[in-house]
Amino acid sequence: MKTTTLFLSVLFLLPLFMFTACGQNTNKQNNPKKAISMETPIKKPGNQYYSNTDTTKLNLTDAEWKKVLPEDVYEVMRHADTERPFTGKYWNIDEKGTYYCASCGNKLFRSGAKFASSCGWPSFFEQDNKNSVIYKTDNTLGMERTEALCGRCGGHLGHLFDDGPAPTGKRYCMNSIALDFIPDTK
Ligand code: FE
Numbered sequence: 001m002k003t004t005t006l007f008l009s010v011l012f013l014l015p016l017f018m019f020t021a022c023g024q025n026t027n028k029q030n031n032p033k034k035a036i037s038m039e040t041p042i043k044k045p046g047n048q049y050y051s052n053t054d055t056t057k058l059n060l061t062d063a064e065w066k067k068v069l070p071e072d073v074y075e076v077m078r079h080a081d082t083e084r085p086f087t088g089k090y091w092n093i094d095e096k097g098t099y100y101c102a103s104c105g106n107k108l109f110r111s112g113a114k115f116a117s118s119c120g121w122p123s124f125f126e127q128d129n130k131n132s133v134i135y136k137t138d139n140t141l142g143m144e145r146t147e148a149l150c151g152r153c154g155g156h157l158g159h160l161f162d163d164g165p166a167p168t169g170k171r172y173c174m175n176s177i178a179l180d181f182i183p184d185t186k
Pocket of ligand 1: 101102103104105106150151152153154155
């Protein structure tokens, strides 16, 4: 009797399970490969490439960037200029929130990774995710340094050093002007 009941239960539940499983598969097939972000969309007037939700990589010309970026942002982010220390808007703030690329809106850092550095530029010990920041060897000014660039648009952010605090020992030394800070909603 028990075996019959078990058999009937399985017979009844199997189609339900199959339907659910098929539903999941169909969903996966319909979803594009691009990651869907749950972030609140942020727009930047005059810069149609700016998005904190679209992770598609950007490969624009210098002329295209010049059209959409303010001159000071353009000089730092496209020509690797450096803002003067202790002058940027973020070097000494300690609010909870997220830092995005000022050129393209890519999510770069969370405030929890920011630390008080005496260098005069906003400093972080880790990037938000593997697509936030990419690196390039920089041999300018007679030094060998690691340049830190936005992982989405390739814009210059600053440099990466090995004298940061635990747990990573890294110091992402960033130009404030290359960042947009959005405070957490309370
Ligand atoms: Fe960017």
